[in-house]
Amino acid sequence: MTELQKEIDQAFKLLSAIQVSGDGVDVMAAARGHLRAAYNLADRPEVDGDG
Numbered sequence: 028m029t030e031l032q033k034e035i036d037q038a039f040k041l042l043s044a045i046q047v048s049g050d051g052v053d054v055m056a057a058a059r060g061h062l063r064a065a066y067n068l069a070d071r072p073e074v075d076g077d078g
Contacts, residue, residue: 032066032069032070035062035065038062042055042059042062
């Protein structure tokens, strides 16, 4: 797990501790989805742009 993934994981855990209701549920679900995507992107090797 990279340092970036550790930070994303911590943010995910903190968001999970927040109680939400109503429209906030959809917003929280979207935020968590974006964090999951960022976590997965952080696992990919960097591509060298000097190709």
